[in-house]
Amino acid sequence: MSDDHSVPVGIDTTVPHPARVYDYVLGGKNNYAVDREYADRLVAQIPDYPPLARANRLFLSRAVDFMARSGIRQFIDLGTGIPTPPNVHEIARGIDPAARVVYVDNDPIVSVHNDALLATDDRVVSIRADLRDAGDILALAELNELIDFDEPVGVLFVSVLQFFPGPEEPARIVGLFRERMAAGSHLAISQPSAEGDPEAIARARAAMAGGPLTIDFRRHEEILPFFDGFDLVEPGLVDVTRWRPRMDAPSTRMIVLGGVGRMSA
Template identity: 55%
Template sequence: MAPRREVPPSTDPAQPSAARIYDYLLGGKDNYETDRAAAEKVLAVAPDQRRLARANRAFAIRAVRLLAEAGVRQFIDLGTGFPSSPSVHEAARETSPSARVVYVDYDPIVQSHNTALLASDDLVASVRADIREPATILDHPDLAPLIDFGQPVGVLIVAVLHLISDAEDPAGIVRQFTDRLSSGSYLVLSQFSSDSEAEAMDRLHAVAAGTPVETYFRPRDQILGFFEGFDLVEPGLTDVEGWRQDGPAAPTRLKIAGGVGRRP
């Protein structure tokens, strides 16, 4: 068993955090000097990383819109990150004004921002929890009033699984969340893929190994395995920037694969 990363991960401004680095890459203001320095090291390896972060975020929002159009009215967003617009509930509410969303992140600063900015009404909750402990989340008292597992649920695990090592059993974690889902539910998942350029992956490993943002690139087959029990909607598992987008996307050095599965 790999050593578990501490919770809380980011109250110490001397330690970079995944949420704040991602925020910096997306052009946000919720980051410290350590995060910017860590992000700049990543940008030195992969200068297109900002574009990739934006593409990942856009993939998540396109997926939420698709689910809302398919009739999904309740969402659980695991590893939410700092608030950005459109958020999951804003995107879902373009179709369904009463869409309900539970945001989950283990970062205490993210959670306090999300509570202030996202959990703006009775149909949205922000929970601080670690996705490596699915039962804590699924049985959380703030979840039950919003999520009815007898109805379709959209579960988002977007750009977070690559922060969880194989020793921590990412497939088992996904399965514990999806086991509760009824027919017509969806899984939206993205993570760094080992289709990335080898040299860029090696350099990123060198930069991130042993830090709170150590990243686990996974081969396509392993990522496909996370969708076990789901039918992938078209176009299947693709680079996030190409998912349901017209025209070819400019290739990035590092790659995030994403897909959406529907429980039959």
């Protein structure tokens, strides 16, 4: 996709897009010149961005693996982004080949890639929808045909809630999913923290202001209420590099906070 001469219908390559910028920073090829140029400018101001993106992706992998080993066999990945192996269904199926996954994202380029990736798989569905329409998403037949909300489900909000400013909208979105989740369900959340180095945070805010990656950095006490109704599993809501790590991570001036909660009976 880095061949900018081949552009799927409906894809705007005149402005950078968060999913494609993230893909580029992770070393992917599903991006365009405008995304690469924007990302390079960001990284010049926010050198922690690439290691934070990789740490966040590794957190996703460990969280899904943990959920699958805890008995979760169905997953909803919200704000999926461009597919980056290993994907949620690949991780979950390493534990149980029958695992079912619904991917949700509002970006047409994500739909293009997921449709191609999942064309022959009837236990994985990609839905193009905006999380602000969470109630409509939960009512979709294609979601309910694959996800049985009477059974535990793993719901993933990995590096997506920061795109909704203020506390009310992300709390509302998470709450709508929480209302449908059965006892034993798991919730994973990660997002950039406001608790890193103040100078680095200030530079990041200035670099992102007004662009496609404008986000709401949140403190620990601001993220924690999103887990209302869930019991946080150890080690709680922490720097994602410290959430059940399998290897050492490079030190950074900024951090991403993440955690997994389990809904008790």
